[in-house]
Amino acid sequence: MRSVGSGLELHSTLDRICETAADLTDARYAAIGVVPESGSGLADFVFHGADQGTAERIGRLPDGHKGLLGALVRHPEPVRLTDLSDDPRSCGFPAGHPPMRSFLGVPITVQGEIFGNLYLAEKRGGGAFGDDDLNMVRVLATEAGIAIGNARLYEAAKQRERWIDGSVAVTTALLAGGDAEDALQVVAEQARRLSGSAAGIVLLPAEDGGLEIVAVASDHPSKALGVVVPPESQVVAELREGEPVFVEDAATDPRMLTDLAAAYGPVMLLPLQSDGRVVGALVTPRHRGERPFSASERTLAAQFASQAALALMMAEAQRDRERLAVYEDRDRIARDLHDLVIQRLFATGMMLESAQRRSKVPEVRRGVGKAVDELDVTIQEIRTAIFALQQGPAEVPSGLRTRVLREINMAAVPLGFKPGHRFAGPVDTVVGELTGKNLIAALREALSNAFRHAGASRIEVSVDADAVLPDGRPAVRLSVADDGVGIPEGGRRSGLRNLKRRAESLGGASWYGPGLGEDGGGTTVVWQVPH
Numbered sequence: 001m002r003s004v005g006s007g008l009e010l011h012s013t014l015d016r017i018c019e020t021a022a023d024l025t026d027a028r029y030a031a032i033g034v035v036p037e038s039g040s041g042l043a044d045f046v047f048h049g050a051d052q053g054t055a056e057r058i059g060r061l062p063d064g065h066k067g068l069l070g071a072l073v074r075h076p077e078p079v080r081l082t083d084l085s086d087d088p089r090s091c092g093f094p095a096g097h098p099p100m101r102s103f104l105g106v107p108i109t110v111q112g113e114i115f116g117n118l119y120l121a122e123k124r125g126g127g128a129f130g131d132d133d134l135n136m137v138r139v140l141a142t143e144a145g146i147a148i149g150n151a152r153l154y155e156a157a158k159q160r161e162r163w164i165d166g167s168v169a170v171t172t173a174l175l176a177g178g179d180a181e182d183a184l185q186v187v188a189e190q191a192r193r194l195s196g197s198a199a200g201i202v203l204l205p206a207e208d209g210g211l212e213i214v215a216v217a218s219d220h221p222s223k224a225l226g227v228v229v230p231p232e233s234q235v236v237a238e239l240r241e242g243e244p245v246f247v248e249d250a251a252t253d254p255r256m257l258t259d260l261a262a263a264y265g266p267v268m269l270l271p272l273q274s275d276g277r278v279v280g281a282l283v284t285p286r287h288r289g290e291r292p293f294s295a296s297e298r299t300l301a302a303q304f305a306s307q308a309a310l311a312l313m314m315a316e317a318q319r320d321r322e323r324l325a326v327y328e329d330r331d332r333i334a335r336d337l338h339d340l341v342i343q344r345l346f347a348t349g350m351m352l353e354s355a356q357r358r359s360k361v362p363e364v365r366r367g368v369g370k371a372v373d374e375l376d377v378t379i380q381e382i383r384t385a386i387f388a389l390q391q392g393p394a395e396v397p398s399g400l401r402t403r404v405l406r407e408i409n410m411a412a413v414p415l416g417f418k419p420g421h422r423f424a425g426p427v428d429t430v431v432g433e434l435t436g437k438n439l440i441a442a443l444r445e446a447l448s449n450a451f452r453h454a455g456a457s458r459i460e461v462s463v464d465a466d467a468v469l470p471d472g473r474p475a476v477r478l479s480v481a482d483d484g485v486g487i488p489e490g491g492r493r494s495g496l497r498n499l500k501r502r503a504e505s506l507g508g509a510s511w512y513g514p515g516l517g518e519d520g521g522g523t524t525v526v527w528q529v530p531h
Helices: 010-025 052-058 067-074 131-175 180-195 234-240 259-263 295-358 362-390 400-415 433-454 494-505
Strands: 027-034 044-048 079-081 103-110 113-123 199-205 211-218 245-247 264-274 277-287 420-424 459-468 474-482 509-514 523-530
Touching: 010 027, 010 044, 010 113, 010 131, 027 067, 067 103, 067 113, 103 131, 113 131, 131 180, 131 295, 180 199, 180 211, 180 277, 180 295, 180 494, 211 234, 211 277, 234 245, 234 264, 234 277, 259 264, 264 295, 277 295, 295 362, 400 420, 400 433, 400 459, 433 459, 433 474, 433 494, 433 523, 494 509, 494 523
Parallel strands: 420 459
Antiparallel strands: 027 044, 027 113, 079 103, 103 113, 199 211, 199 277, 245 264, 264 277, 459 474, 474 523, 509 523
């Protein structure tokens, strides 16, 4: 009893129970089959007595759906056999399995519920298990149930602690005021890590009523980013209504409409919902053949999704307040430019024209005339800046060229100068909508990085629709070059990682190199994807 109850980690507790049972009964082999919540088959199988080489020769562990082990799962009662092969429920052993004759099986209950069965086989000396063995194992199974219950409580507490820590990390990331894509990526990564899933996926509402994949966390670059699940999907309808969806096998479930589901088995699809409002969805799929999500995992994941949704709404409200302050500041700047600066420049121009007419020296007249012309150009540029300041997000034009120019004009305000630009190829006709949308996001990221970190006095933006990928596919290439300080060793690279991840999700790539400054000073960021 002291040995069995000496630890709190569940799997090591099961190992100790097997070892103790084998020692007490003088059995060569011992095992515990863990019954899942559904009560069908075995969710886990812990064994003692067979070395690693024997386990590898046997191959797949028993699933508890057939044979004597399956019968014990369906009818959890003590079983004692002198020869396994004589029992009609036995279905034989797989190739490489060691010979076993005598057998003893006892159910293990935890807080009144069946946890699994303790199996003992092949009593040393060739004899059968006796009444003393059965009574001893029954006592051990009772103590094992208590130890397993304690281990389960401990693991549940640790699991809740991990989910709480994950929720704190998500809330901090969303409310830190940083890049929204970084924050959503944190949501996806935490959900994947905490749920033990193959991927973590965040979806936000799309314009057509569906859900768009905006963040993916997985071991390999995913092409799912930007994919829109159509509103016709039953899963989307349920998620938009605030209902969670649990799928046992995504590859065969008819409700899963996208090709992405083919690689996955059990999936949790949870609405990001707070105060009755659904702001998106969180998806955590596991690979095919992996165990389904338990009831406690579903509950904890749903609570995590609710916390993430609340943080998303708070972050959205915070961004709205900041955006409103920016718009108010823009309106004030635009009014000041129009009412004060332009009027003064106009008055100065009239004064210069008057002085030009009175002057008798030709050189002076020419110099004053040139100054007046420069003032006219300056006034036109200020009026263009006023127009850019007064444009709202709803006025974004559809053409990619125009959208690029608008981003450049908007960046000119915080930069203090307007970046140069160059277009090559039929930018507006060959670049698809999804690629164009991601290119604009990449341009915004690159310009933001240049403003915040580069300290540049010159920036050049190039969009080339005639680019070609290494494999020969036509592509569009975005280049943003500056003459700033460059990228220091050990500096933050989250923006560059975002650009790379976005490009790889579309089948392209992103990298950086020398910039426009002297001796290659500064940075050139290149983002290239298929049309």
